[in-house]
Amino acid sequence: MPSFDPSILQSGQYHDWLVQGFILSLQLTAASFVVALPLGAIVALMRTSAVAPLRAIGAVIVESIRNVPLLAHLLFWYFAFPELLPDAAREFLYAHNPEAVCAVVALSLYSGVHMAEDIRSGIRAVPASQVEAARSVGLGRFAAVRLVLLPQAFRASVPPLLSQTVNLWKDTSVATVIGAAEMMYQAARVETASFRSAEAFTFATLAYLTVSLLISLAAHLYQRRFPVRPA
Amino acid sequence: MLELIDTYWLYFLVGQYPDGPLGGLALTVLLSFGALLLAMPFGLLLGVARVSTRRSIRWPVATLVQLVRAVPLLLVVFWVYFFLPAVTGVKTGQATTMLMVLVLFDGVYLAEIVAAGIRALPKGQLESARSLGLSYPQALRLVVLPQTLRNGLPSIVSQLVSTIKATSLGYIIGLSEVSFIATQVNTLVFTQAVEVYLILALTYFILCFGLSRLAFLLERRMARAS
Amino acid sequence: MIVLDKVNKFYGDYHALVDISERVEKNEVVVVCGPSGSGKSTLIRTLNRLEEIDGGTISIDGRDIHARGLDVDRLRAGIGFVFQHFNLFPHLTVLENCTLAPVNLKRASLKEAREYALDLLQQVGLAHKRDAYPNALSGGQQQRVAIARALAMRPPIMLFDEPTSALDPEMVGEVLGVMRSLAHQGMTMVCVTHEMGFAREVADRIVFMSEGEILERAKPEDFFTNPQTPRAQQFLADRRRE
Numbered sequence: 207m208p209s210f211d212p213s214i215l216q217s218g219q220y221h222d223w224l225v226q227g228f229i230l231s232l233q234l235t236a237a238s239f240v241v242a243l244p245l246g247a248i249v250a251l252m253r254t255s256a257v258a259p260l261r262a263i264g265a266v267i268v269e270s271i272r273n274v275p276l277l278a279h280l281l282f283w284y285f286a287f288p289e290l291l292p293d294a295a296r297e298f299l300y301a302h303n304p305e306a307v308c309a310v311v312a313l314s315l316y317s318g319v320h321m322a323e324d325i326r327s328g329i330r331a332v333p334a335s336q337v338e339a340a341r342s343v344g345l346g347r348f349a350a351v352r353l354v355l356l357p358q359a360f361r362a363s364v365p366p367l368l369s370q371t372v373n374l375w376k377d378t379s380v381a382t383v384i385g386a387a388e389m390m391y392q393a394a395r396v397e398t399a400s401f402r403s404a405e406a407f408t409f410a411t412l413a414y415l416t417v418s419l420l421i422s423l424a425a426h427l428y429q430r431r432f433p434v435r436p437a
Numbered sequence: 438m439l440e441l442i443d444t445y446w447l448y449f450l451v452g453q454y455p456d457g458p459l460g461g462l463a464l465t466v467l468l469s470f471g472a473l474l475l476a477m478p479f480g481l482l483l484g485v486a487r488v489s490t491r492r493s494i495r496w497p498v499a500t501l502v503q504l505v506r507a508v509p510l511l512l513v514v515f516w517v518y519f520f521l522p523a524v525t526g527v528k529t530g531q532a533t534t535m536l537m538v539l540v541l542f543d544g545v546y547l548a549e550i551v552a553a554g555i556r557a558l559p560k561g562q563l564e565s566a567r568s569l570g571l572s573y574p575q576a577l578r579l580v581v582l583p584q585t586l587r588n589g590l591p592s593i594v595s596q597l598v599s600t601i602k603a604t605s606l607g608y609i610i611g612l613s614e615v616s617f618i619a620t621q622v623n624t625l626v627f628t629q630a631v632e633v634y635l636i637l638a639l640t641y642f643i644l645c646f647g648l649s650r651l652a653f654l655l656e657r658r659m660a661r662a663s
Numbered sequence: 664m665i666v667l668d669k670v671n672k673f674y675g676d677y678h679a680l681v682d683i684s685e686r687v688e689k690n691e692v693v694v695v696c697g698p699s700g701s702g703k704s705t706l707i708r709t710l711n712r713l714e715e716i717d718g719g720t721i722s723i724d725g726r727d728i729h730a731r732g733l734d735v736d737r738l739r740a741g742i743g744f745v746f747q748h749f750n751l752f753p754h755l756t757v758l759e760n761c762t763l764a765p766v767n768l769k770r771a772s773l774k775e776a777r778e779y780a781l782d783l784l785q786q787v788g789l790a791h792k793r794d795a796y797p798n799a800l801s802g803g804q805q806q807r808v809a810i811a812r813a814l815a816m817r818p819p820i821m822l823f824d825e826p827t828s829a830l831d832p833e834m835v836g837e838v839l840g841v842m843r844s845l846a847h848q849g850m851t852m853v854c855v856t857h858e859m860g861f862a863r864e865v866a867d868r869i870v871f872m873s874e875g876e877i878l879e880r881a882k883p884e885d886f887f888t889n890p891q892t893p894r895a896q897q898f899l900a901d902r903r904r905e
Contacts, residue, residue: 273645274638275602278616286634379509403520418507565750569764570740583754
C-alpha cells in the first residue's frame with residue numbers, strides 16, 4: 207500500500223477539488239436549512255392546530271416525506287419532477303445547476319419535516335396549563351401563544367433542531383447520487399483519478415467531523431446557557 | 438402505469454434472481470433485517486458498557502458513539518468499499534460492505550437505546566436482583582436486559598425503519614437494492630420516470646409507515662399495560 | 664449473629680450513621696424505628712452491602728462482611744431483603760419470581776425450586792396466583808410475594824426495609840400477618856417499620872434511632888411505656904396522635 211501523502215490535501219488539483227466539494231456541501235446545508243426551518247415551523251403549527259383538517263394535512267405531509275429515504279427523494283426530484291414541468295421551465299432548470307437545485311429541494315423537504323417534529327415536541331413539552339394561565343391573566347389567544355408558549359417551546363426545540371442540523375449536514379453527502387459535486391462526489395473523483403483513497407477520505411472525514419462537532423458543541427453550549435426550566 | 442408494473446414487478450421485487458444475485462425489494466428487506474439482527478448483540482454489549490461505572494469502559498464507547506454519529510453513513514461505506522480492500526487485500530462485495538456498515542451504525546444506535554433503557558429502569562430492580570445474591574452479569578441477563586429490550590421495542594422498530602432507508606445508499610456503490618432497480622427500470626423505459634419513482638416512493642412508504650405504526654401501537658400497548 | 668461495631672457512614676459531609684454498635688442474636692426480632700431521616704433505612708441497607716460504610720465493622724456469623732476477597736453475592740444470597748416498593752420482576756410470573764434466584768444460583772433444580780416456592784406461596788396465601796404477573800396483583804399481594812421470593816433462598820436472616828409504608832392501610836395487615844408468623848417460626852429478623860402495633864407484639868427488642876445515632880434500646884413494653892430520651896418521647900407522642 208502506498209504511503210499516506212498529506213501533501214495532496216494541502217495544495218494542487220486534488221486539493222482544489224476537495225475544497226470545492228466542501229464548499230458546495232456547506233452551501234447545500236445552508237440553503238436547505240433556510241428553507242427547512244420555516245417549513246418545519248409551519249408544518250409543526252399545522253400539526254398542533256385546533257383545526258382537524260390542518261392537523262390531518264400536516265400529518266400526511268410529515269409521514270409521506272419521512273417514510274421515504276432521502277436518496278429516493280433525490281432521484282424523484284432530479285429524474286421525475288422535471289418531466290412534470292412545462293418545457294420552458296424545464297429548460298430553465300437544466301441551464302441553472304439542476305443537481306444543486308434538486309438537491310436543495312429534496313434536502314429542504316426531508317429536513318423540514320424532521321424539524322417540524324422537533325418543533326412539535328418542543329410545543330408539546332410546554333404544559334397546557336401555561337397557556338391557560340396566560341389566558342387567565344387576560345392575554346388573548348395569539349398573545350398567549352406568542353409570549354408564553356413559543357418562547358418556552360423554542361428553548362426546548364433548539365437542542366433537537368441543532369441535532370437535526372447535524373443530520374442535514376451529513377445528508378448532503380447523499381446528493382452525490384444525482385451528480386451534485388459536493389464533498390463525497392469530489393472524494394470519489396479524487397480516488398478514481400489518483401487511487402489515493404485514504405487521503406481523499408481522510409479529508410472528507412475531517413471535514414464532516416469538524417462541522418458536526420462544532421454544531422454539537424453549539425448545542426451543548428446553548429443548553430448550558432439556556433437550560434430548559436420545567437414549569 | 439399498470440403495464441409498467443405488470444412488466445417489471447418481478448425485477449423490482451427480486452432483481453436478477455435466480456439469474457444473478459438477489460436484488461430489489463427482497464434484498465432491501467433482507468439486508469435491513471439481517472443488519473439489525475446481527476447488530477443486536479453488538480448493541481447490547483455497547484449499551485451495557487455505556488452505563489458501566491468504570492470510566493475506562495464508558496469513555497471509549499462514548500467516543501465511538503460520538504464519532505459514528507458525526508460522520509455520514511455514506512462516508513463509512515466509501516471507506517469500507519474503496520479503502521479496506523487496499524489494506525486487507527480482500528475485496529468485499531457491495532452487499533457485504535453495506536451489511537458491515539449497517540451493523541456498525543445499528544449497533545451504535547441500538548447501544549443508545551439499550552443504555553437509555555437501562556437508565557430508565559427503576560433502581561430497585563437491580564437492587565432486588567442483587568439482594569437475592571445474583572451477580573451483576575446475572576442480574577443484567579435475567580432481570581435488567583429482558584425488561585430493557587421489551588421497553589425499548591418501539592425504538593428498536595424505529596431503528597429498523599431507519600435501516601431500511603439507509604440500505605438505499607447501496608445504490609451509490611452499485612448494489613442492486615430497490616432504488617437501484619427502479620433507476621434501471623427508468624433507464625429501460627425512459628418515458629415514465631414519474632410513475633417509476635412514485636412507485637418506488639410508495640413501496641418505501643408502505644414498508645416504513647407500516648412498521649412505524651407497529652412501533653406506535655406497541656408503545657401504546659405497553660403504556661396501557663403498566 | 665449480626666454484630667455492628669462503631670459503624671460510620673457519610674454522604675459527602677453529611678454524617679448519616681454515627682458510631683453505630685449493636686448486636687442481633689439468632690432468632691431475635693429487632694425493630695428499628697425513628698423519625699424520617701434518622702438513618703434507619705441506611706443502616707439496614709449496610710447489612711447486605713447495598714450501601715457501603717466508611718468506618719467500623721459489620722460481622723455476620725462471625726465473618727467480617729467487608730473482608731477482602733469476600734464474595735458479596737454469596738453474602739447476599741444468605742440474607743433475605745424485603746423492599747418498601749416490593750421490586751418484583753414484572754416480566755416474570757409470581758412463581759418465576761420466586762424460582763429465579765435459587766435456580767440460577769444453582770441452589771436447587773427447577774423442580775425442587777418450584778415445589779419449595781409453591782410451599783412458600785401457600786404459606787403467604789398466594790399459591791393460587793402463581794401464574795399471575797405482578798402488575799395483576801395488589802400492593803399487599805405483591806409484598807407477600809416479595810417475602811416468599813426472599814424466603815425461597817432459605818436465608819437464616821431476613822431484613823425488612825419499611826415493608827408496609829407503600830401500602831394502602833387495608834393491606835398492611837396481611838403483610839404484617841406474614842411477618843408475624845415468620846417471627847413465630849424463629850426467623851432472625853431486623854425490621855425498619857413505623858408499625859408500632861407490630862413492634863409491640865412481635866419484637867424482642869426496639870432500637871430507636873435519630874439523626875444517625877442509636878438513642879435507645881429496650882424491650883417493647885419498656886420502650887413504649889417508658890421512653891428514656893426526649894426524642895423518643897416526642898416520637899411516640901407523634902405516633903399516638905396519628
